[in-house]
Every structure is written in structure tokens, then in C-alpha cells.
Amino acid sequence: MVPVLLGASFVCFLLLRLTPVDPAKAYLSVSNIIPTEETLRVVREQLGLDRPFWSQYVHWLWQLCQLDFGVSFFTKLPVASELAARLPVTAMLAFSSLAIALIVSIPLGIAAALRKNRAMDHISRVLAFLGASVPQFWLAYLLIYFMAVKMDWFPLQGADTWIHYVLPSITLAFALIATYSRLLRRGLLECLEQPFVLYANARGLRSFTVIGRHVLRHAIRPVVTAAGMNLGKLFAGTVIVEQIFAMPGMGGFFLEAVFHRDYPVIQGYVLIMAFVFILGSLTADMIQAYLDPRLRQSMGKEG
Amino acid sequence: MGVIRNMQLIVGRQRATTVIPVALLLIIVLAGIFAPLLAPNDPNFVDLSHKLQGPSAQFPLGTDQLGRCLLSRLLYGTQVSLSLALLIVTACVSIGLVLGSLAGYTGGKVDGIIMRICDAILAIPSLILAISLIAIWGAGWKQMAIALIIVQSVYYTRFIRGMVVNLRQQTYVVAARIMGTSPVRMVTRHIIPNLLPSLFIVVTLEIGWVIMDISALSFLGLGVQSPTPEWGAMINEGKTFIRSHPRLIIAPGVIILCVVALLNIIGETLGDKNGKAIPMRKAAKHSNKLKGGQHEREENHS
Amino acid sequence: MKERKIILDVQRLSISVQTERGITQAVQEVSFQIEAGKVLGIVGESGCGKSMTCMSILGLLPVSARIDHGSMKLRGQELTDMTTNQLRHIRGRELSLVLQNPMTAFNPAITIGKQFIETLRTHAKLSQQRAKEMAIDCLKQMNLAEPERILKQYPFELSGGMLQRIMIALSLSMKPSLIIADEPTTALDNVNRHHVMEAFRSIKAAGHTSILLVSHDLSVIAGLADHIMVMKDGLIVEQGDADRLMAEPKHEYTKMLWDARLTVNSRNE
Numbered sequence: 001m002v003p004v005l006l007g008a009s010f011v012c013f014l015l016l017r018l019t020p021v022d023p024a025k026a027y028l029s030v031s032n033i034i035p036t037e038e039t040l041r042v043v044r045e046q047l048g049l050d051r052p053f054w055s056q057y058v059h060w061l062w063q064l065c066q067l068d069f070g071v072s073f074f075t076k077l078p079v080a081s082e083l084a085a086r087l088p089v090t091a092m093l094a095f096s097s098l099a100i101a102l103i104v105s106i107p108l109g110i111a112a113a114l115r116k117n118r119a120m121d122h123i124s125r126v127l128a129f130l131g132a133s134v135p136q137f138w139l140a141y142l143l144i145y146f147m148a149v150k151m152d153w154f155p156l157q158g159a160d161t162w163i164h165y166v167l168p169s170i171t172l173a174f175a176l177i178a179t180y181s182r183l184l185r186r187g188l189l190e191c192l193e194q195p196f197v198l199y200a201n202a203r204g205l206r207s208f209t210v211i212g213r214h215v216l217r218h219a220i221r222p223v224v225t226a227a228g229m230n231l232g233k234l235f236a237g238t239v240i241v242e243q244i245f246a247m248p249g250m251g252g253f254f255l256e257a258v259f260h261r262d263y264p265v266i267q268g269y270v271l272i273m274a275f276v277f278i279l280g281s282l283t284a285d286m287i288q289a290y291l292d293p294r295l296r297q298s299m300g301k302e303g
Numbered sequence: 304m305g306v307i308r309n310m311q312l313i314v315g316r317q318r319a320t321t322v323i324p325v326a327l328l329l330i331i332v333l334a335g336i337f338a339p340l341l342a343p344n345d346p347n348f349v350d351l352s353h354k355l356q357g358p359s360a361q362f363p364l365g366t367d368q369l370g371r372c373l374l375s376r377l378l379y380g381t382q383v384s385l386s387l388a389l390l391i392v393t394a395c396v397s398i399g400l401v402l403g404s405l406a407g408y409t410g411g412k413v414d415g416i417i418m419r420i421c422d423a424i425l426a427i428p429s430l431i432l433a434i435s436l437i438a439i440w441g442a443g444w445k446q447m448a449i450a451l452i453i454v455q456s457v458y459y460t461r462f463i464r465g466m467v468v469n470l471r472q473q474t475y476v477v478a479a480r481i482m483g484t485s486p487v488r489m490v491t492r493h494i495i496p497n498l499l500p501s502l503f504i505v506v507t508l509e510i511g512w513v514i515m516d517i518s519a520l521s522f523l524g525l526g527v528q529s530p531t532p533e534w535g536a537m538i539n540e541g542k543t544f545i546r547s548h549p550r551l552i553i554a555p556g557v558i559i560l561c562v563v564a565l566l567n568i569i570g571e572t573l574g575d576k577n578g579k580a581i582p583m584r585k586a587a588k589h590s591n592k593l594k595g596g597q598h599e600r601e602e603n604h605s
Numbered sequence: 606m607k608e609r610k611i612i613l614d615v616q617r618l619s620i621s622v623q624t625e626r627g628i629t630q631a632v633q634e635v636s637f638q639i640e641a642g643k644v645l646g647i648v649g650e651s652g653c654g655k656s657m658t659c660m661s662i663l664g665l666l667p668v669s670a671r672i673d674h675g676s677m678k679l680r681g682q683e684l685t686d687m688t689t690n691q692l693r694h695i696r697g698r699e700l701s702l703v704l705q706n707p708m709t710a711f712n713p714a715i716t717i718g719k720q721f722i723e724t725l726r727t728h729a730k731l732s733q734q735r736a737k738e739m740a741i742d743c744l745k746q747m748n749l750a751e752p753e754r755i756l757k758q759y760p761f762e763l764s765g766g767m768l769q770r771i772m773i774a775l776s777l778s779m780k781p782s783l784i785i786a787d788e789p790t791t792a793l794d795n796v797n798r799h800h801v802m803e804a805f806r807s808i809k810a811a812g813h814t815s816i817l818l819v820s821h822d823l824s825v826i827a828g829l830a831d832h833i834m835v836m837k838d839g840l841i842v843e844q845g846d847a848d849r850l851m852a853e854p855k856h857e858y859t860k861m862l863w864d865a866r867l868t869v870n871s872r873n874e
Contacts, residue, residue: 007423015435133564135515137522138538138556145549195709202663202704203724203775204697213723214712232428239431240519244542254431255523258438270435274426292714293759 008274009064012267013057024049027073029261064271070264074257079268082253089159089249090238096169097234098227101176105223108177109184110211113219116189124181131178136237140171140244157246168241172234179230180223187219194218217291224291228284232277324568331562335381344372346379346532355548367537367551368544376532377558383533384562387448388513392506394452399459400498404490406460407467418464421457429454430516437525447526451516455509462505463498470494508570511563518559534559610641611678612782612815613662618675620657620666620839631657631670633839639783639832642812644805646830646847647819648862654839655819659785662817663702664692680782698728701776705788707768711760718756721775728779739778747774747804766797773804777814784808785817790825798825805829823863827851835859 024043028035043049051059063070069079112124147167148154154167191197192215200210239251246252250269257265289295334341343363350370358365364373406417424432436450470476471494479493518535520526527533529540534555541551620632632654639645647655660666662677662684677684679700684692696702704710711720721740725731731739737756744752747770760768769789776784786805790798802825808814809829820826826833826847833851834844835858843856854860 003419004422004426007419008426011423011427015439129564129567130560133511133560133567135518135522135535135556135559135563137519137535138552138559141538141542141545141552142556145545145552149546195704195706196712198665199702199704199710200712201665201693202696202702203727204693204695205723205727206693209723209727214715217714233430236428236430239434240523243523255434258434258525261438263439266435266438270427270431273428273431277426277428294713294761 005274005278008278009061009271010057012270012274013060015267015270017053027263031073069268069271072257072262072265074260074262074265079264082265083250083268083272086248086250086253089247090235090242090251092159093165093168093172093238093241093247093249094231094234096165097172097176097237100169100173101180104173105177105180105184106216106220108181109188109219109223110216112181112185113188113192114211121185124185128178128182131174131176134174136171136175137240137244139174140168140241143167143171144244159245159247159249164245164247168245168247171241172237175237176227176230176234179226183222183226184219187222188215191215191219221288221291224284224287228280231280232273235273235276321569321572324565324572328562328565328569331381331558331565332385334378335385338375338378338382342372342375342378344375346371346375347530348372355544357550364554365548365550367541373551373554376537377534377554380532380534380537380555381558383527383531384514384517387444387517387527388510391448391451391455391513391517392510395456395459395509396502396506398452398456399463400495402456402460403463404467404494407464408471408486408490408494410468414464417460421461424454424457425461429458430519433516433520434523434525437520442525442528444527444531447517447520451513451520455513458509463502466498466501467494470497504570504573507566507573511566511570514559514563514566611638612641612680613639613817614676614678615658615662616676616678618658618661618677619673620654620661620670621673622657622671623669631839632661635675635836635839635841637832637834637841637844639815639817641782641815642809643831644809644816644818644829646826646833647817647836648821648823648826648833649836649842650821652838653836655836656787657839658836659702659787659817659819662785663696663700664689665696694728697724697781698779699782701779701781701784703769703772703776703784703786703789706765706792707772708760708765708792710772711768713760716757716759717763717771721756721771721778724775725778743774743778744771746777747771749774764797766793766800769793769797769801770804773801773808777808781814783815783817785819787819788821789818790820790822802828835862 024040025035027043028039033039049056067080069083071077072079072082075082108124108127111120113121115121144156144167148156155164158164188211197210197215200214205214235251238249239255241247242249242252243255250272254265254269256262257269343361348371350366353362353366353370354368356362356366356370362372362374364377367373367376402417406414433447433450433454436453437446440446440450467490476489476493479489484493517526518533518538520535521533522535522539524536524539527536529536537555538552541548541555544551615638616636618632618635619630621628622631635654635658637645647658649655657666657670661670661672662679664684664687666672672685675685679695684695687695711717718737718740721743722733722736725736725739726733740756741752744755749755749767749770755763755767755771763771769792773784773789789805790801793801805816805818806829808816816829818826818829830847832845833847835842835850835856837858842858843850843854850859851863854863
């Protein structure tokens, strides 16, 4: 985990150095100060750009450990606090999307598996195709058009109450539902062939118990893995969705930073995303271990 | 050659679900190629007197906010998106083949280094990384293309590397090695041709994703710049008129949906028949921590 | 002349299976009876239809298989007429199953205790505590040491032999009329096979439960069966009293089986 994080941080650091535009000049232009020799020199010193490459990197890492992500070129406030202030909205959005996705895909996957090759199965297949093929930003506008503009059921923008989160969450959940329901279906079908399912039925357990208690915890594992790995895609989605629905979250802030060439913010956001992804994978692994005790054994052995 | 026979094996069965989508896709591709002939008007011709009109004889799908013909823009947009997607995917596959084979076949330190780099890059969500690169280089289709190439080739590298590692252990490969074939020849003549069927399936699916990425980035204003017609950019321009003229948003989106859906159908049908298709975005991120390997053969987005 | 009670009465059972090559008759016109407290052993090679017969009694035939006609009566009740729910009530309570491979029969992700207790609580109104006590009693009756500890363990933490005895204990827990044992010793080594045979012998001695024992291991059949039924290709070749059949087999096929002395050791399992 740590080496990946370090590697990602290096990539991040490199990002800024790849720019053809001198960061110092960018800073000045954003602040509306005319770049002269003098001002450039001051800024360079301020940003630590006059030091050798590796020294900059180490210094930067050290700052990161102290949770100092630098100062935004645009707002002049610490990046860390700016991002932290907007975190709740994004977290809420991501969480509710995931929740909706699971609530819909689990019954859908079960129905598709149990009624294999019948109506429900085909419906879920079509839904899955749509989910994988529809552009998220377009779906957002479709929902806006039909639900907000025509029906006036939902607000168009903002993030004040829970209603504001409905349309954005559905937008993000759609693609997830597509993947998860099919994964669950496949996992269930494989699982239902297992001998322990036969034995569970032979013991006279109710179907509900067999599926809910015995089969589900095995069949859901690919979904857990997928969820962990798709976390990154989910956050990429929040960037677009937050902009469309004008929600004051981290994603929207990142996008603004992109347009303003606010490099510290960009850097900070990318780094946080890498961290979130790794956290997501770890969590997924832990859930896997909980679901299957055999993994706990092998994980213990690896140390 | 064996490659062609392999391909035939893939496509041969289940003609119905492959032929119809392929035919439809071909129609769209041809429409794009022959856009100059098919388009009723110049897609970039601005005429404010005709702005925001509904469908008519002159403008079969109506006009946008600058009086440009919607249908013509959609047709030319097909050219833009498909050629960009093809460009990006070709570059990615090439890079992936080179680096992936290098890593997979050589093994050892080289493999380790390449994989570590891939891991580090993969830790950052691809779209966000792409946006960041564009932020640094500035908006434009060239920058977007390079950004997407960088981000996507990592997946291909990982995926191909995995397959090469597998193939390397096959008996006929070992036999050829014993006979003293040089590594380069090994890779080009023995390993890569056997990769191609699976790669083909995966590429079919990935082109769809690339098209979505291109449209998403252009929608954000970071990719294809106006006045060049691009579906995502068109949706961006049309969004202000959602109440009055939803047509401006709906039409481009429908096209994206159709193209990507067709590609997905084709890709999944091919994959089903062979059980080989591993969704790249999943396989690539499934690093060495794969438990038991039973989920290696995971299925597609659907 | 004592009238022995008939626990299981199967008449002209016929099962067909849909395969890639078309429909095959897996079981044809099979008729037999099992008396109370007795053991019926079914012998035959793989694919002779013995497992299908067992599964059909339990109502757990695979989707590709179908009962064409025939009747199966458990204590006078017709099984083929029952709804899925009625069958479910019978399974685990009146009729229980012991499978060949105990390692795969239990859900690897759930403790033995939970799986045992859930079976008990499905069929009887028991509190968690009471069910646990019952489970411990059942395990003790199988001479399993440290039953409380066993309940807390996962299947992969226990050996095949122990799991098999646990499965037998579970099958006895609701005091069924009939236990169906499908190749119960095939996956075990000699020592464990001996333990399992002992367990079945004590069940037989107690006299409350009948056993339908399927095996291709003749030593197991010889050691336990009161009656023997020889099957081949879905048909009954010969059936009758065990001692007589083993001493004087009438049919050619039966003679061949006895001569070949199919044992676990001579087969590559």
C-alpha cells in the first residue's frame, strides 16, 4: 500500500513539473500581478521552485505528512481546508450513490439469477447494457429534463437538503447498478451449483434463508471487489455531476481549479483521490475477509 | 494464418447477435466517413437568422443556437469522435503491446519496475488524471488525446502483460525457446498472434469507453474545442436551452448511446462465445492480490 | 407373523434427464421398499441411477431431470403429490441426507454451530440456547469430543472424518424416519470410514431410523445392509435379502460385481 501511495504521490508531483507554463508565471497571472523579473523571483522563492528537484519533492512530502497541501493560487486559502470544507457534500453524494446502487442491484441480481432466461433476466440485461453505454453527463440532463423541468419534482441545483441529492445520486448509481446486478447474477448462478446449497436445501431450510444467508455472502464478493475498484470512477463521476448540478463539493472545486490553473488544488485533489482509491481497496479486502473466513487465515499467514 | 482462423472461430458462431450490431455500427461509421456527401448543410455555417429552429426540409433535425444544422454537425461529429477514438486506441494498443510484452516476457526487475509504475498511475482515477494533465497542458483535442493515451495505455500494458505471462508458459512457447528462437521473434511470432483474439474483444469494448471519455472531456470544455462539432461539446453548448429546446441535448446523446451500446453488444457477444474477455478496467486493477484466481474470469460491464 | 411397518415404498419410479444428446432414461421402473429400522443398500457403478433415485425421494432433482411416472410413499404419504413447501417441511425432519463429501457440504463461510442450529430451529420452535444444547447433545451421541468447541469452528478447520460424523449427527437430530446416505464413506480414509460405519451401526441397532445406503464400496454394503438392490443403467438388476444375495447372486452382473470386489482402494477417487 505504502509504496503505491508514494508512487502515486510522485506521479502527482511530476504532474506539476510537466507543465510548459512556468508555475510561477501561472500563479502571478491568476493573482493578476504582472510578471516581472522581481516578482517572478519572489514567487519562485515563495513556492520553493528555486530548489533542486529532489529537494522539492522531499520538502513537498514532508509538508503532506503535516497535512499541508499548500495554498490555493486562486482563493489564497490553504488547499487542505478548502477541500475539507467541501468534503461532506462529495462524500454524501458518493455514499448515497453507492447505497442506491446496492439497494437496486441486489434484488435485481437475485431476481435475474433465480428467473434465469425469463423476463426479469432479460430486463436486467438490457438495463445493464444501457447503464454501461449511457454517458453520465447526458443521463444527468435527461433526468433533469424529465424530473426537474417537466415534472418539477426535484430542484435543479444546490445541495441543501436531501432532495437535492436524489437526481445526482441516481445519475451516478446507474452505471454501478449495471455492473453490480450482472456480477451478482453471475456469482449467484455459480454459487447455486455448489454442493452446500444442495445440502442446505436437503436440510429443509427456507429458500429465503438459503439465498439470503448462505449464498449471498459468497455471490456478493465480486461485487465488493468491483465496488472497491470502481471507487475511483465514482469520484470521477462526482466531478462532472457536481458541476452539472452546481453542488459545492470537492469535484466541482477541482474543476474550477482546472480552469483557473490553480495547481496546488489540482495536486491536492489528485493526491486525495489516490488515497481514497487505496482506502477503498483496503476496505473491500477487509469486507472480503469478513465474508469468507478462509481468507482471514491466508491473510494472517501473509502477515 | 492461425490468427485469421482464430478470428473466424470467434465470429463464426451466433451470427444473429454479431451481424446485426456490426451492420448497424458499419452504417454509422460509413455515415461518418461520407459525412461531406451526406450532410445537407455546412456544419460550421453560422446563421443567426435561423437559430433554434425546429426540424424542417432544409434542416432535418433543426438548428442550434447559432443557426447551424444539427444533423450536419452530428454527422461530422461522427468523424471527429470515431477518428479520435481510433487514434487513441491504436496508440494505446501499440504502447501496451510493447511495454506489456517487455514486462511479461522479460520478467524480473524490468517487469517489477513497469508494474510499479502502472500501479502508481492506476491509483489515480483515470478521468481525473486525464483532466489534470489537460489542466497542465491546456485544453484542446491534441492534449486530450495524449492525456487519454497515457492514461489508457497503462490498462493495456497490465492486461497484455498478464496474458503474455500466461502464454509464456505454454508448451509450444517453451518448445520454441528450447529451439533457440530469439526473444524478439518469440514475442512477435508466437506470443502476440495468440493474444490478438482476446485483445480484439477487449478493444471493441474499450473503444466505447474512449468515445465516452472523449465526449465527457469535450463536454467539460477540455477536449475538442468549438467550433469543431463533437457530440459531448454539442451537449455542453445545448445545455442552456434545456427547457426550450431539449432536442439539442437529446440528439447527440442518443448517438453516443447507440454507438457505445452497439460496441458493447458486439464486444460482449464475442466475449461470451470465448469466455476470454476480461474487462480491462477490472483486470488491470486486480494486482497481485488476486485471491484464488477464480475471479480472473470476470465478466463485462453488463 | 409380525407386520413390519413400511417406511418408504417406491413403485415403478421412472426419471428422465435432458442432456445435450437428447433425453435419456436415468431411472426405469424402479420399485423397492424399506422397512422400519432396516438398512437398504443400493449398489452399482457410476451412472446407474442410484443417486438420481435418492435425489428424487428428497425432491431435489436437478432442473434437467423429471419424474416421468411412479410413486414414492414416505410413511404412507405420497411424495410426488406434495408441494415444494410440504417437501421442505419433510426434508431435514422426517427425511435427512448424508452426502459424500462433507467438506463441500457445509457452507465454508459459516460456523458449524450456526448451520446446525439453523436446521434445528427451522423445524422446531426452539430458542437459540435450547437449540445449542440440543446440538451439543447430538454431537455427544456421535462420540465427538469437545462439542462446544466444534460448534464455534468453521468447516475448513475440521477434518473430513469429523465433518462426516457431524453431518450424521445433524441428520439424526430431528429423529427422522429415514436417512439417505449417498456414498458416505467414499471420500474418507480407512480410520474414518471405520468411525462412520460404527455410527451407522449404532443407528441401526437403535432401531428407530431406517437407512437408504448408496455405495459402490461392497465392504460397506456388506457390513450394514439388511437388503441389497443392484442397479445398472437405471434398472434394478437384482434385489433381495443381503445375506442371500451376497452368498448366492443369481444375476450375471451381480456375480461380476462381487467378483470385481469394487472397493475404495481399487478406484482412483
